[in-house]
Amino acid sequence: MNKSRYEAGYEKLTEIDGEAGHNVIESLKDVCPDLARYTIEFPFGDIYAREGLDLKSREIATIAALTALGNCQPQLKVHINAALNVGCTVKEVKETVLQMCVYAGFPAALNGMFVVKEVLTERGLL
Amino acid sequence: MNKSRYEAGYEKLTEIDGEAGHNVIESLKDVCPDLARYTIEFPFGDIYAREGLDLKSREIATIAALTALGNCQPQLKVHINAALNVGCTVKEVKETVLQMCVYAGFPAALNGMFVVKEVLTERGLL
Amino acid sequence: MNKSRYEAGYEKLTEIDGEAGHNVIESLKDVCPDLARYTIEFPFGDIYAREGLDLKSREIATIAALTALGNCQPQLKVHINAALNVGCTVKEVKETVLQMCVYAGFPAALNGMFVVKEVLTERGLL
Amino acid sequence: MNKSRYEAGYEKLTEIDGEAGHNVIESLKDVCPDLARYTIEFPFGDIYAREGLDLKSREIATIAALTALGNCQPQLKVHINAALNVGCTVKEVKETVLQMCVYAGFPAALNGMFVVKEVLTERGLL
Amino acid sequence: MNKSRYEAGYEKLTEIDGEAGHNVIESLKDVCPDLARYTIEFPFGDIYAREGLDLKSREIATIAALTALGNCQPQLKVHINAALNVGCTVKEVKETVLQMCVYAGFPAALNGMFVVKEVLTERGLL
Amino acid sequence: MNKSRYEAGYEKLTEIDGEAGHNVIESLKDVCPDLARYTIEFPFGDIYAREGLDLKSREIATIAALTALGNCQPQLKVHINAALNVGCTVKEVKETVLQMCVYAGFPAALNGMFVVKEVLTERGLL
Numbered sequence: 084m085n086k087s088r089y090e091a092g093y094e095k096l097t098e099i100d101g102e103a104g105h106n107v108i109e110s111l112k113d114v115c116p117d118l119a120r121y122t123i124e125f126p127f128g129d130i131y132a133r134e135g136l137d138l139k140s141r142e143i144a145t146i147a148a149l150t151a152l153g154n155c156q157p158q159l160k161v162h163i164n165a166a167l168n169v170g171c172t173v174k175e176v177k178e179t180v181l182q183m184c185v186y187a188g189f190p191a192a193l194n195g196m197f198v199v200k201e202v203l204t205e206r207g208l209l
Numbered sequence: 210m211n212k213s214r215y216e217a218g219y220e221k222l223t224e225i226d227g228e229a230g231h232n233v234i235e236s237l238k239d240v241c242p243d244l245a246r247y248t249i250e251f252p253f254g255d256i257y258a259r260e261g262l263d264l265k266s267r268e269i270a271t272i273a274a275l276t277a278l279g280n281c282q283p284q285l286k287v288h289i290n291a292a293l294n295v296g297c298t299v300k301e302v303k304e305t306v307l308q309m310c311v312y313a314g315f316p317a318a319l320n321g322m323f324v325v326k327e328v329l330t331e332r333g334l335l
Numbered sequence: 336m337n338k339s340r341y342e343a344g345y346e347k348l349t350e351i352d353g354e355a356g357h358n359v360i361e362s363l364k365d366v367c368p369d370l371a372r373y374t375i376e377f378p379f380g381d382i383y384a385r386e387g388l389d390l391k392s393r394e395i396a397t398i399a400a401l402t403a404l405g406n407c408q409p410q411l412k413v414h415i416n417a418a419l420n421v422g423c424t425v426k427e428v429k430e431t432v433l434q435m436c437v438y439a440g441f442p443a444a445l446n447g448m449f450v451v452k453e454v455l456t457e458r459g460l461l
Numbered sequence: 462m463n464k465s466r467y468e469a470g471y472e473k474l475t476e477i478d479g480e481a482g483h484n485v486i487e488s489l490k491d492v493c494p495d496l497a498r499y500t501i502e503f504p505f506g507d508i509y510a511r512e513g514l515d516l517k518s519r520e521i522a523t524i525a526a527l528t529a530l531g532n533c534q535p536q537l538k539v540h541i542n543a544a545l546n547v548g549c550t551v552k553e554v555k556e557t558v559l560q561m562c563v564y565a566g567f568p569a570a571l572n573g574m575f576v577v578k579e580v581l582t583e584r585g586l587l
Numbered sequence: 588m589n590k591s592r593y594e595a596g597y598e599k600l601t602e603i604d605g606e607a608g609h610n611v612i613e614s615l616k617d618v619c620p621d622l623a624r625y626t627i628e629f630p631f632g633d634i635y636a637r638e639g640l641d642l643k644s645r646e647i648a649t650i651a652a653l654t655a656l657g658n659c660q661p662q663l664k665v666h667i668n669a670a671l672n673v674g675c676t677v678k679e680v681k682e683t684v685l686q687m688c689v690y691a692g693f694p695a696a697l698n699g700m701f702v703v704k705e706v707l708t709e710r711g712l713l
Numbered sequence: 714m715n716k717s718r719y720e721a722g723y724e725k726l727t728e729i730d731g732e733a734g735h736n737v738i739e740s741l742k743d744v745c746p747d748l749a750r751y752t753i754e755f756p757f758g759d760i761y762a763r764e765g766l767d768l769k770s771r772e773i774a775t776i777a778a779l780t781a782l783g784n785c786q787p788q789l790k791v792h793i794n795a796a797l798n799v800g801c802t803v804k805e806v807k808e809t810v811l812q813m814c815v816y817a818g819f820p821a822a823l824n825g826m827f828v829v830k831e832v833l834t835e836r837g838l839l
Binding site: 233236237239240241243244247248251252275278279280281283284 | 568581
Binding site for chain 5: 763766777780781782785804805808812813816817
């Protein structure tokens, strides 16, 4: 195990996803701890730690992609929370999801917006 | 035809996509002018004209989605140009595409990066 | 807001989707009323209001697409109801979903057919 | 080999896809003749031969699905021709593709429309 | 109805999917028995009965595809069970799902692994 | 840069993909060398280097996924070659692609088979 990538990734995961991220990692521990480790090392240790694109923009990119793909709503929920954690406004999150009706169709945008609604409700913002 | 949405959209299309956008519209004129009109009115007149998310972030969201979907490379090419037109740095565009290896897999990111390469070559930036 | 597109769309939504459509619109009111408005104006006010393809054929096209995409079952449910509302027979709906095993694989067709089953059960037709 | 399904499928393929369909079958002969045989037996011998949905509606469903999926343009081209062969009007084909901007986004609809343009040009209809 | 394809398929379905497969077939009986019949005849009677690729490899291919597509989790669950039924080790199943993070992204691999977890828990293997 | 992951990945890439893999890496050098490095380190250094699933099965899983996704034909071509390089028979490759008509539809399987045809022709095997 590469300590430094793992440690950098773990800090980044904590900064971005908070408890929700740790829950995902925890839930993988019994079935496939290596997938938990790779999730920390590669996306968080390698990619989110990179310079050249600020964390707010990275989360906007992720929310756009997950809304458009439309088949990974648990991850979309984590990253809507993450976007708000790293400083995106509620309006920026909604606009990103809304814009996906152009690129992935209205059903994808609607289903993404219902995840936004769920997150905002849980955070007492709606 | 709704003049004001069309006119607002046409200006936005010109601002964002420049000649490439007009080429798409032009190429639809004989087969389905209404699709050309809707493309101007709805994505550009309604969505890109909205407040709450700046144009740079909108293009990052679009590039992320189109890279992740992986089946609309002509549009990805238009929007990589658009991102550079509205002020994204080359580095921001590359980072957005690169990040998609996490959410849509390495083939999607690789194919997106080859479109970046094509655009940068055409613009004399590579 | 474009009154006439909105009004035409609202009537079309009522004609096609009935209560289910209104529920979707209602559930967007607090989180993103503009997405509700666009959903009425563009798909229903612009597209479904067009001539050249009758409503039954439009619903068959929509059911086919949503079954094939496979990641928008709430919308598939709305449009299976819509198809029956605008005069498609139960048999035509089933045949459309069944045919998708050819173009999107058996899992997509099976999952679509289970939504048909849910709708028919709710309508007392099974 | 099930003679009757194969024969029924071959006739149906000829009726619907004409030369284009036979070219697909022919091009599989050296690499995987069994895939050619299954393509005749199952989609054409089993599915398109069914009652309950007329051939025009079946082609509208197929065009909608292939446009929405967005990654099978050779098959979309065959079925745009097929739709015209079995009696769909050019307008019905265009409307079906256009409508997909609602369900799969504008890039999918645009790319589908460019295939329509290609087919209409080849048939001398544009 | 082609007795021999149906019978061969039914035996193969029983060998591979056991009770879970029969439940799928049973649940289609009232809404679309022909889809049940085709599911037995074509995937199981025609494809899984073929030589040239052993059943373990066929299930690895299926698990990979369903994890990557990401929108057919009920079928993924059936085929994770099927893989274990025909002799794949738990480790082989996990590795197949894990590998999909490379080709379809981490969300697809994570969601696939949670289905593995569900199956292993039900089988008392976790 | 993690030397050992990179070096292990480079060896694995050479073993599996040969010249085609190196061409991909080479073509990324000017536009995004970090994506080239990650492609070596993560898929090849981390994933393909793992135990628990032999290389032949890993390539079958990859071919299945790429055929089913249907939007990454350059990578499918590389991995059809890779499968043959690591000991899969031509028949096993064809069967894997053929089987995808069940899970992702006939267009995906047909388009995958045409890539098989291209590879076999280039290798003088057809």
